[in-house]
Amino acid sequence: MVGLSAGEKHFIKGGIDQDLRSDGRKRLTYRPISIETGVIPQANGSARLRMGDTDVIATVKAEIGKPSHLHPNRGKVAIFVDCSAIASPVFEGRGGEELSTELSVALQRCLLGGKSGAGAGIDLLSLNVMEGKICWDLYIEGLVINADGNLLDALGAAIKAALSNTGIPKVNVAAEFSAEEQPEVDISDEDFLRFDTSSVPVIITLTKVGKHYIVDATSEEESHMSSAISVSINSRGQICGLTKRGGAGVDPSVVLDMISVAKHVSEHFIMKLDSEISAAEADEAGS
Amino acid sequence: MGSLVHYCSALVAAAGSIAAAVAALCLKKNFLLHSSLFFGHFGHENFKEVKQTTPLKSSPLHSLCPALLGSHTKTERNRETEMSSKSSSTTTMTTTYSPSPTVKNRQPIIKDVDWARPDKRGFHQCRPAYLNTGTVNAASGSAYVEFGSTKVIVSVFGPRESKKASMYSDIGRLNCNVSYTTFATHFRGQGTENKEISSMLHKALEGAIILESFPKTTVDVFALVLESGGSDLPVVISCASLALADAGIMMYDLVTSVSVSCLGSNLIIDPITEEETYQDGSLMITFMPSRREVTQLTLTGEWSTPRIHEAMQLCMDACCKLGEIMRSCLKDAAASSES
Amino acid sequence: MDHRISLKKETEYISPEGLRLDGRLPSEMRQISAEIGVVPNADGSAAFEMGNTKVIAAVYGPRKVQNWGQQINDQALVRCEYRMANFSTGDRVRRPKGDRRTTEISLVIRQTMEACIMTQQMPRTQIDIYVQVLQADGGTRSACINAATLALAAAGIPMRDLVTSCSAGYLNGTPLLDLNYVEDSAGGPDVTLGILPTLDRVTLLQADSKLTMDAFESVMQLATEGCMAVAGYIRRVLREHTKQLELRRGV
Numbered sequence: 012m013v014g015l016s017a018g019e020k021h022f023i024k025g026g027i028d029q030d031l032r033s034d035g036r037k038r039l040t041y042r043p044i045s046i047e048t049g050v051i052p053q054a055n056g057s058a059r060l061r062m063g064d065t066d067v068i069a070t071v072k073a074e075i076g077k078p079s080h081l082h083p084n085r086g087k088v089a090i091f092v093d094c095s096a097i098a099s100p101v102f103e104g105r106g107g108e109e110l111s112t113e114l115s116v117a118l119q120r121c122l123l124g125g126k127s128g129a130g131a132g133i134d135l136l137s138l139n140v141m142e143g144k145i146c147w148d149l150y151i152e153g154l155v156i157n158a159d160g161n162l163l164d165a166l167g168a169a170i171k172a173a174l175s176n177t178g179i180p181k182v183n184v185a186a187e188f189s190a191e192e193q194p195e196v197d198i199s200d201e202d203f204l205r206f207d208t209s210s211v212p213v214i215i216t217l218t219k220v221g222k223h224y225i226v227d228a229t230s231e232e233e234s235h236m237s238s239a240i241s242v243s244i245n246s247r248g249q250i251c252g253l254t255k256r257g258g259a260g261v262d263p264s265v266v267l268d269m270i271s272v273a274k275h276v277s278e279h280f281i282m283k284l285d286s287e288i289s290a291a292e293a294d295e296a297g298s
Numbered sequence: 299m300g301s302l303v304h305y306c307s308a309l310v311a312a313a314g315s316i317a318a319a320v321a322a323l324c325l326k327k328n329f330l331l332h333s334s335l336f337f338g339h340f341g342h343e344n345f346k347e348v349k350q351t352t353p354l355k356s357s358p359l360h361s362l363c364p365a366l367l368g369s370h371t372k373t374e375r376n377r378e379t380e381m382s383s384k385s386s387s388t389t390t391m392t393t394t395y396s397p398s399p400t401v402k403n404r405q406p407i408i409k410d411v412d413w414a415r416p417d418k419r420g421f422h423q424c425r426p427a428y429l430n431t432g433t434v435n436a437a438s439g440s441a442y443v444e445f446g447s448t449k450v451i452v453s454v455f456g457p458r459e460s461k462k463a464s465m466y467s468d469i470g471r472l473n474c475n476v477s478y479t480t481f482a483t484h485f486r487g488q489g490t491e492n493k494e495i496s497s498m499l500h501k502a503l504e505g506a507i508i509l510e511s512f513p514k515t516t517v518d519v520f521a522l523v524l525e526s527g528g529s530d531l532p533v534v535i536s537c538a539s540l541a542l543a544d545a546g547i548m549m550y551d552l553v554t555s556v557s558v559s560c561l562g563s564n565l566i567i568d569p570i571t572e573e574e575t576y577q578d579g580s581l582m583i584t585f586m587p588s589r590r591e592v593t594q595l596t597l598t599g600e601w602s603t604p605r606i607h608e609a610m611q612l613c614m615d616a617c618c619k620l621g622e623i624m625r626s627c628l629k630d631a632a633a634s635s636e637s
Numbered sequence: 638m639d640h641r642i643s644l645k646k647e648t649e650y651i652s653p654e655g656l657r658l659d660g661r662l663p664s665e666m667r668q669i670s671a672e673i674g675v676v677p678n679a680d681g682s683a684a685f686e687m688g689n690t691k692v693i694a695a696v697y698g699p700r701k702v703q704n705w706g707q708q709i710n711d712q713a714l715v716r717c718e719y720r721m722a723n724f725s726t727g728d729r730v731r732r733p734k735g736d737r738r739t740t741e742i743s744l745v746i747r748q749t750m751e752a753c754i755m756t757q758q759m760p761r762t763q764i765d766i767y768v769q770v771l772q773a774d775g776g777t778r779s780a781c782i783n784a785a786t787l788a789l790a791a792a793g794i795p796m797r798d799l800v801t802s803c804s805a806g807y808l809n810g811t812p813l814l815d816l817n818y819v820e821d822s823a824g825g826p827d828v829t830l831g832i833l834p835t836l837d838r839v840t841l842l843q844a845d846s847k848l849t850m851d852a853f854e855s856v857m858q859l860a861t862e863g864c865m866a867v868a869g870y871i872r873r874v875l876r877e878h879t880k881q882l883e884l885r886r887g888v
Binding site: 081108109112113116120123124125126238240245249250251252253254255256257258259260261262263266267270271274 | 493497498501503505506550560574576577578580589590591592593595597598599600601602603606607614
């Protein structure tokens with residue numbers, strides 16, 4: 012995406028080798044994060060997250076749905092990402108679809124856990140309203156406003172913020188109904204259930220440049236990468252998903268090393284993110 | 299014609315002792331290679347004898363309708379014998395179609411140690427595989443791979459002129475496209491392109507192909523999943539790398555891919571659809587065995603670091619063995635075309 | 638959502654006190670706000686809000702023409718893409734890209750902006766205008782044009798004049814300024830007007846449903862006033878932005 016000259020590339024690489032990146036950060040430092048919640052009032056929950064120049068919006072919409080017959084006591088969650096053309100002309104028309112799919116798949120892998128639901132960041136059982144009949148369908152949607160690298164981490168964090176901003180209406184199910192019919196539901200306008208986001212993992216992307224790993228790479232640095240690994244880690248330090256990006260092969264031991272570095276970084280990042288989210292929530296409540 | 303490699307690998311997880319035996323019986327010019335590789339469970343069970351095979355008179359039929367070879371729900375052991383008997387009687391065989399009842403039995407999620415996999419395999423045992431190259435004549439290279447009931451055909455076209463050539467590029471382009479047939483799954487599907495798998499295939503292969511060797515041009519990889527029986531993506535990836543090799547595209551190494559599922563406390567390799575449905579987590583690795591490099595790695599579910607290590611080791615061992623088999627398949631194909 | 642459906646039947650859009658459903662006077666506009674420079678990657682960008690309608694526009698260019706065949710030798714090529722976010726409307730619909738409505742609005746915005754850009758000054762170049770709707774609550778067309786004007790101005794693209802736009806309608810025998818979604822979906826006449834405020838020209842006029850000539854004049858009058866008000870606000874925002882730029886450069 013970014014056209015860099017050989018000299019610029021050399022400069023960026025040299026900086027990373029010396030643990031001083033071109034914007035003054037260290038290898039394992041994030042850019043400043045700012046979060047704003049409740050930006051889209053029409054959604055059940057929303058958040059806008061800026062990480063340096065990267066700017067994303069995540070929204071959560073809850074709709075009443077029917078659970079699948081395979082998991083009658085669980086709700087459903089779907090994640091979609093859209094790369095807006097305003098972020099870059101290459102996303103025009105169908106141009107953004109490839110990246111959108113890649114990001115959606117990676118987020119699904121990182122946040123939704125295994126097929127049986129183990130390790131999911133979002134507790135699907137809590138979305139159950141009535142077994143086999145009614146559940147909540149959560150539609151999580153991300154929109155990229157400005158892309159300056161590290162979209163996956165930003166989207167993951169924005170989704171976490173949007174989820175903690177989400178209020179799911181309380182539902183009263185009509186008492187009598189026949190076995191075949193869908194029971195009538197009454198969705199409350201006032202009572203909302205807050206979402207527990209303590210188990211929602213964060214995504215840490217480590218980009219390998221030369222021998223070193225950096226977090227939160229800008230698009231300039233990303234154009235330089237040979238490979239990157241996105242690890243999703245929850246607050247208990249368990250790995251909930253992993254995606255490798257970039258085609259170049261890496262040694263298996265490097266992968267394991269990167270995972271352990273990501274784990275270390277995640278501890279700080281989760282703390283920082285949580286405090287930012289609660290600050291944003293307080294801000295929203297105050298205004 | 300095609301070489302038939304039948305393998306069945308069981309992996310040694312902890313001990314790491316690799317008891318491998320490749321036995322091949324080459325029969326006549328139009329040979330049929332039928333080897334089984336068994337690796338002992340944790341090192342104490344010895345590998346199996348190689349089943350003898352009779353020369354195959356009409357191998358064209360054999361390779362034309364390879365799907366016939368895949369029996370429906372037979373267990374692997376039955377299948378094995380069946381295959382060797384079948385090879386002698388292929389010419390006269392009049393198969394009557396008896397639909398195997400596909401009962402959707404809901405399997406309880408088993409957490410304890412001893413339970414049998416639906417196809418009676420060991421936890422660390424791959425499904426029997428059949429690999430064949432040169433199945434599509436129109437393509438510059440092609441491969442057909444069968445892992446149990448997962449059947450995939452991949453054809454490679456190119457290097458040829460880029461259709462979407464908008465800009466000059468001093469490296470080649472790789473274009474991957476994976477689609478499912480309408481009858482690939484239990485539910486009649488749409489038969490459309492699967493974007494997710496396509497992009498995964500692209501990412502798995504691009505690191506292994508020497509793109510510099512065909513500047514300004516495109517290599518198209520079209521994969522068609524004929525039957526989906528679980529672990530589709532790893533099979534597609536391995537098959538695609540075989541097809542690329544068959545097309546003579548320069549690669550650093552063959553790309554092999556294997557996935558493991560985590561069911562309760564067990565790690566099971568090469569899961570079938572049923573197991574994938576109930577899995578708690580999965581790990582898929584694409585690996586270049588000779589270079590010992592991981593080109594792609596995905597993981598779902600909750601894992602601890604030692605467990606990732608264990609699963610990766612398991613996958614990599616399987617990948618190495620699969621790599622050997624793919625290599626021998628290519629060698630045989632080359633040898634048969636020379637003679 | 639439910640109350641909206643029931644409104645469609647027989648509804649008073651204006652209370653006996655002369656107030657609209659959201660408490661506005663018939664000739665009152667919704668709260669507008671604009672921000673310049675929301676997309677750092679773009680050459681010029683702006684967010685524009687009219688009540689609950691929220692759009693972002695980004696301008697890339699003038700730059701090299703990407704598609705050779707489209708190059709125009711004596712003027713710039715202006716392109717526009719309008720997109721609605723999936724979450725922008727009340728009901729979640731995943732609409733395919735490039736449906737008719739989207740294509741139409743893209744075309745309307747492109748033609749409107751092209752008319753005021755001095756395209757002859759930048760031959761053999763391309764200017765891309767991308768508009769993203771974050772929230773749709775009526776009047777997205779107008780909001781998009783206003784945002785695009787700001788973004789073009791922020792990108793420093795030479796223009797004859799600003800284009801500002803506002804919509805007006807006619808319900809219950811009263812001309813209404815700046816319709817929101819509920820009023821818009823009532824099925825009454827809806828006039829979207831785009832003007833060049835300094836040159837005093839009309840560049841865009843779209844109307845649907847039928848309207849008597851007399852009523853049309855009053856609606857048109859109201860819409861023109863709305864456009865003028867938007868123009869005043871946009872000028873203020875641009876001046877403020879320029880001042881800040883001056884400050885930053887230390888002039």
